[in-house]
Amino acid sequence: MPKPTIELRFDDVTAGYGGLPVLEHLSFSVREGERLGLIGRNGAGKTTTLATAMGLADLMKGRIHFGGDDIGNASTYARSRAGLGYVPQSRDIFPSLTVEENLLSGLQGRSASVALPPIYALFPRLKERRRNGGTQLSGGEQQMLSVARALVGQPRILLLDEPLEGLAPMVREELMDAIVRMSDQLGVGCIIVEQHVDVVLEFSNNVIVLERGLAAYSGSAAVLSGEEALLNRTIGIQKC
Amino acid sequence: DVIKVGVIAPMSGPFSAVGQTWEGATKAYQKLNGTTAGGHTIEVIYRDLPEINPAQAKALAQELIVKEGAQYIAGLYFTPDTLAVAALAQEAKVPVVIFNASTSSLLDKSDFLLRTSYTLPQMAVPVAKYALEKNVRNAVTLVSDFGPGLDAEKGFTTAFVSGGGKLLEAIRAPLKTTDFGPLMQRVKALKPDALYVFAPGGPATYAMVKAYNEAGLRAAGVRFLGTAETDEDQLRAIGPDLLGIETGMFYSATHNSPLNNAVIKALGEVAPKAIPTVQLANAYDGLHVIYHMVKATDGKRDGAKALVSAKGHSWESPRGPVKIDPASREFVQNVYMRVVEKDPSGRYVNREFRTFEMQPDYGRTQNASK
Amino acid sequence: MSLALLSSILIDGVAYAMILFMITVGLSMTMGLMRVVNLAHGAFAMLGGFLAATIPQRLGVPIWLGFVLAIVLVGLVALLFERILLRRFYRRDDLDQMLMTIGLMFVATAAVNLLFGSTVTSVALPELFNGTVDLGFRSIPRHRLIVMACGLVVVCILWLAVDKSSFGIRVRAAVDNAPIARAIGIDTTKIYAATFVMGAALAALGGIAGAELLPMEPTYASKYLVILLAVVAVGGNGNLFGSFFAALLLGIVETSMKYMVPQLASAAFFLTMIIVLLVRPQGLFGRHA
Amino acid sequence: MTHRLQTHGLCHSFGGLAVTQNVTLSLPLGARTALIGPNGAGKTTLVNLLSGAMRPQSGDIQLDGRSIVQLPQYARVRNGIVRTFQISRLFKELTVADNVRVAVLQRHRASMQWWPSPARSARVREDVDETLGMLGLHPYANRVVGQLALGEQRLAEIALALAMKPQVLLLDEPGAGVPQGEGGRIMEAIGSLPKDLSVLLIEHDMDLVFRFASHIIVLVAGAVMVEGTPQEVAANEQVKQIYFGRDGHAQAHH
Amino acid sequence: MNAVSAPMTVTAPSRVRPWMQLRGELVLMLVGLLAFVLFPQDLGLLTNMATMSIFALSLSLVLGQAGIATLGQAALYGSGAYVAGWTALYLTADPIVGLLLGGLGGGVIALLSGAVMLRSTKLTLVMLTIAVAQLLLELANWARWLTGGDDGLAGFNIGPLLGIWEFNFLSYTGYFYALGALVLVYFLLRNLVESPFGLTARAIRQDPGRVQALGGRVYLHLLAVYTVGGIVAGLAGALTAQTSKVANLFMLDFTTSAGVVVMIVLGGTRRLSGAVLGTVAYMTIHHIASTLNPYHWLFFIGSMLIVVLIVLPEGLIGLVDRTVAYTKRPGRSGVAR
Ligand SMILES: Nc1ncnc2c1ncn2[C@@H]1O[C@H](COP(=O)(O)OP(=O)(O)OP(=O)(O)O)[C@@H](O)[C@H]1O
Ligand SMILES: Nc1ncnc2c1ncn2[C@@H]1O[C@H](COP(=O)(O)OP(=O)(O)OP(=O)(O)O)[C@@H](O)[C@H]1O
Ligand SMILES: [Mg+2]
Ligand SMILES: [Mg+2]
Secondary structure: OOOOOOEEEEEEEEEEEOOEEEEEEEEEEEEOOOEEEEEEOOOOOHHHHHHHHHOOOEEEEEEEEEOOEEOOOOOHHHHHHHOEEEEOOOOOOOOOOEHHHHHHHOOOOOOHHHHHHHHHHHOHHHHHOOOOEHHHOOHHHHHHHHHHHHHOOOOOEEEEEOOOOOOOHHHHHHHHHHHHHHHHHHOOEEEEEOOOHHHHHHHOOEEEEEEOOEEEEEEEHHHHHHOHHHHHHHHOOOOO | OEEEEEEEEOOOHHHHHHHHHHHHHHHHHHHHHOOEEOOEEEEEEEEEOOOOOHHHHHHHHHHHHHHOOOOEEEEOOOHHHHHHHHHHHHHHOOOEEEOOOOOHHHHHHOOOEEEOOOOHHHHHHHHHHHHHHOOOOEEEEEEEOOHHHHHHHHHHHHHHHHOOOEEEEEEEEOOOOOOOHHHHHHHHHHOOOEEEEEOOOOHHHHHHHHHHHHOOOOOOOOEEEEOOOOOHHHHHHHHHHHOOOEEEEOOOOOOOOHHHHHHHHHHHHHOOOOOOOHHHHHHHHHHHHHHHHHHHHOOOOOHHHHHHHHOOOEEEEOOEEEEEOOOOOOEEEEEEEEEEEEOOOOOEEEEEEEEEEEEOOHHHHHHHHO | OOHHHHHHHHHHHHHHHHHHHHHHHHHHHHHHHHOOOOOOHHHHHHHHHHHHHHHHHHHOOOHHHHHHHHHHHHHHHHHHHHHHOHHHHOOOOHHHHHHHHHHHHHHHHHHHHHHHOOOOEOOOOOHHHOOEEEOOOOEEEHHHHHHHHHHHHHHHHHHHHHHOOHHHHHHHHHHHOHHHHHHOOOOHHHHHHHHHHHHHHHHHHHHHHHOOOOOEOOOHHHHOHHHHHHHHHHHOOOOHHHHHHHHHHHHHHHHHHHHHOHHHHHHHHHHHHHHHHHHOOOOOOOOOO | OOEEEEEEEEEEEEOOEEEEEEEEEEEEOOOEEEEEOOOOOOHHHHHHHHHOOOOOOEEEEEEOOEEOOOOOHHHHHHOOEEEOOOOOOOOOOOEHHHHHHHHHHHHOOOOOOOOOOHHHHHHHHHHHHHHHHHOOOHHHOOOEHHHOOHHHHHHHHHHHHHOOOOOEEEEEOOOOOOOHHHHHHHHHHHHOOOOOOEEEEEOOOHHHHHHHOOEEEEEEOOEEEEEEOHHHHHHOHHHHHHHHHHHHHHHHOO | OOOOOOOOOOOOOOOOOHHHHOHHHHHHHHHHHHHHHHOHHHHHHHHHHHHHHHHHHHHHHHHHHOOOOOOOOHHHHHHHHHHHHHHHHHHOOOHHHHHHHHHHHHHHHHHHHHHHHOOOOHHHHHHHHHHHHHHHHHHHHHOHHHHOHHHOEOOOOOOOEOOOEOOOOOOHHHHHHHHHHHHHHHHHHHHHHHOHHHHHHHHHHHOHHHHHHOOOOHHHHHHHHHHHHHHHHHHHHHHHHHHHOOEOHHHHOHHHHHHHHHHHHHHOOOOHHHHHHHHHHHHHHHHHHHHHOHHHHHHHHHHHHHHHHHHOOOOHHHHHHHHHHHHHOOOOOOOOO
16 A cells, blocks of 8 residues: 655745745745755755744745645644654754763654664764763764754654765765665655755755745756856856 | 821731731721820821841831921831931931830930830840749750840840859851751750740741750750740741740730730731731830820920930830830830740630849840940 | 761751752752753742641641642642743743742742741641651651651652653753754653653652741742752752752751851851862762753 | 974873874964864864863974963964864854954954053954955844854854964864855955965865865874875875765865 | 845944933933932932942843853942941041942952852852852851941941032932942943953853953953952942941842842843843832832732743843834834835
């Protein structure tokens, strides 16, 4: 019996902070197993997009659907329980918890003995340092922890805000491989915000380019690679 | 015309029961004696001073005098507040009748101060005499480490030692302490015949009495001699633990005189919630003095003359005969030895059983003799 | 120092310490887990004490049942308080939290004054608690022994319930960063409420247990505040065992001074606290931030 | 070649974990050195040791031949050693301009001033303007830092360091969180630094590293594994295995 | 939408006219005079408001600006009071000398206690400040011969101000003396807060480690702030002692420290004017509430505190700011849409 596919959909969403809109008229959808890339300059509204999905920014207009429900008014934790995983840009490790406790905090009722081993297999570094204070970790280790903490909750759609930041090149590759594996094999959907356009283009099926809160491009990654003028204008890079 | 009496009292906060009783007492006084004195209407107004705050006390007194036009200031529970008001009274030449603050040397601070409460030596000396009468040879004193406590300690010790008693030790407890267990253990080790104590009312007294019983001092036959520990509000709060405890004080609600019975009855009518403690007598007599001064000055604003009239004045108070000493302006009054008992209706009361008549402020005479 | 004196100091010190501990343990929990400096903790203890004093009389129930009812009632009050007011303050700075709870303390003081009067109210204890136990060279009130036992039981229960379960982890996560905690699926609302109610109920328990030593009256909440905070700070902000040993240290220091130089007992208490905090700013058992 | 900053046998460990193991390195005058290595290799810790935020357990640090290992952090900053933070640490309630001003005031040793002399405050103002200009932060000057996007905060983080006019600059992943396009701005700012300034750059973005560095040090498990020119390091098989991976290897050949 | 186009030199000095710069002081002075005219019979209360405002300012500097968490400011206030009392008793009746020595007393205590405490932070620091104040209180109680113990230090006389104006019970002199001191202290502190010294203090409050990384000497800076705060608190204590002619233990008490924290939070901690506003509001409410219904004034103040904290997180000064902002742009709603 095929499960109904789970989908996160934005319908004409306007959102921001404290009454001031940051994002305007944004629409997109991500399905299980799909990978959506989100790029744009500093302050374009990438983080705000993910925060809106999680209920951490104010939804001012439009609708957000997840798995068939309108979740625009749902509480953040309910969204998480429903299957949205979030890796915040600023990592936000809980400073008063150890590495392992940080992971346990994201368990959502699963048993630790089942949930942790695969995570430790993915990030052996975390296993070594599991008794350390969460914020005593190096920058890159914190990044790993942040991703791992979202993964223990077994999300259906994973929102990743610059997950590669601060990671050594090799670890980046391993992490990207793991995410691709996850979405291909387990059907986890992903939205990934990244600074490196090449990575995004290589990794995602679809891409949204945000420019001052508006979608300047929304479509397939393959097509975007050709649009050098657009990339130059919105992101300010010449592809080499 | 209306003559205003401004009373500075703890109407809120931890001592609000005092304020209530004062208010009730002045109402009762006016109910029994009318609202006029020598043809002048007396109006009593209250200002709240919940805790020690001399600056505020001064501001309140000033407001009462300047804004309300009060001719007399009264009340004042704490010594520091009274000191601030004393300085003001001296400048403004306004008579101040202290209802409570009991530090011995207080009246020296201004020529315009009178007091209708007591000083601790005034109570402690008779208690010491009583102890000697009862063949107490060795005693320990245990007082809270603050002005009144030290006054009490000194008063008791001087009288006790000069009467041939032996003071084994003088213990001073930090003011805020409520764990008297260790101190009572220490007393127990000293094996005295009697323990003389003084603690501020409320938690300290409560804990002290509990500890006295729990340490087995009562069982060991160590007499508990006190002063204000069995005030009527304490009786209500602590009850059974106080049974049999002896204290020397100038007033108890059960003092059997027609006047006192009338006053208690009046208080019950005008302020049913107020507890008839010594504060009833203090405020009642305070207002009496003020009435007297109003009559003597014919309602005129003349602080000096009012004071002159008050000196040497004597009258019948709910507590018995009283007199204002012409020289020192201190109150001269009876001190009663009382014991806590359960009355037929099941209430705990102080039963008076021995009277020391017309006691002066021994603090002054002791100071003078030094 | 004679042996009898020494053992007396120890006995009285430990008994006093256990009462301190019983009253502070709830505060230690809310502060350690929720990191809310709840200056109204004493108010919950006071409420517990007053209710415990009045419920058995008014309702005519057995004293122990009155105690249970009092604790439950305090928990309910705490729940209301947390849901209506406190929750708005989790993301505000410490100072605002302190002030908010001071406000609550004022209100509680006024309310208790109004309802129960301004004098000391004595909490009647069940028969079991009365009397003394003879130790040969001296006696000790039985209720102090019971309070000691109570203290030990509470440490153990809390240790199992908080330190050994994931509950503590989730509370701390929720407090560290509530939005992110929610984003990984923690229902911060429930967690906060449960923790706070537990802290308040413990406060009530402590208030009742300690009422013989720290008597119930309307200024209770502010009067013992400094002592409560001292125990928590010396113990290491919110560490259970820390509070336990801090209470022992401070209790014994103060008690021994009472045997020797009673006038300086309070000074010794604060001096000890200063020395400990200077040597170990994070408290005896505190983790480094 | 004169050595500005040198370390000799620097060691540090957290509990049982040796994070800095016998590190001996030197930054010559005008150095453009990059420090790379896997996550948790001890790069940030090294910056903490150099800047004086932590004291090494053994070893020596010298500035221009004088040992500074005993000097507290503020004294090292006054000697021109300035660092940035991998995770931005800014004064969140102050505006960007005031953030920079705090730094400039430290440099002028004017932070204790109560009555500022007009001449001095004019100089402070100029310096603040100049620093904001270097990173194109003027449009954000009057915005409260706490409300900026993280990438914007990165720029402010670097501005704080530049405002100190350092002689030895320790940059801990300045590019983290800055989009590729914007990264240019940081490179420009670093590029326009005085030639005699010595820079130690920590970065995981190999683009940035290879564009910037003339010398690369690879730190692994707290110890220096290799050092050399970019070409040498890029060609090193061990480094490829431990650090670059397949893609990074490609990047190294840009 | 976020491309805020700003002028190129954003940090140019704003050209304001002198009276605009002295706005706060002028308002304070005018309000003070107005109060004198309107409530000539409440000068006692008004005088206390002025002295307490100074006390609150000291805390606003220490806690609001530099973020030094303290619940022991009374230690500094009380010290100032006792020093002023001793000056009058043993040295000279001149009020100005007593005032300055009182300030010095507060400053010295702050310097000494700050030197040991200020390496700590947060709850530890709060507890240390409380403990120091309590210790001083115990000391003062113990040294009865010097301090009068719990009876208080009294019986001193304050000579005429500048040899001209007597302090009498009508307290005109006392009021203007206190008001003058308040305006002066406000002026000095405001400049301090706006100066590099103040900016650095605010930066330290937000991230001391970052200031250290910029070469700042956080501990010394905090010590300097705390000492200045001590001087100001000492001045306030001295003024109180001089105008009420009593210095007493209660001035060192925890309740006094907590009370002044309540006042500044009520007014707003981030701005000095909040301290004055909060003090005046608190004392006015206390005065009115306790006259109307003394039994329940704690209800008022307690609930008001909670309400203000919820409705006006920035304190009463936030209300003033909003009103000013609202009136300054007519025809515009508060929130830009
Ligand atoms: N909490 C907030 N309150 C007000 N404004 C905010 C807040 N967070 C972000 N903004 C503003 O919203 C805009 C978009 O910010 P956002 O964080 O979504 O950008 P971003 O695309 O993720 O940028 P970056 O690449 O720097 O992370 C920015 O102008 C930022 O200043
Ligand atoms: N205060 C500390 N206590 C205990 N361990 C620590 C502490 N600080 C760092 N560590 C550990 O030391 C190791 C080195 O950390 P460091 O931050 O120097 O790494 P890094 O090289 O900067 O890594 P990254 O590239 O990820 O930023 C890490 O494993 C980290 O967990
Ligand atoms: Mg972002
Ligand atoms: Mg690092």
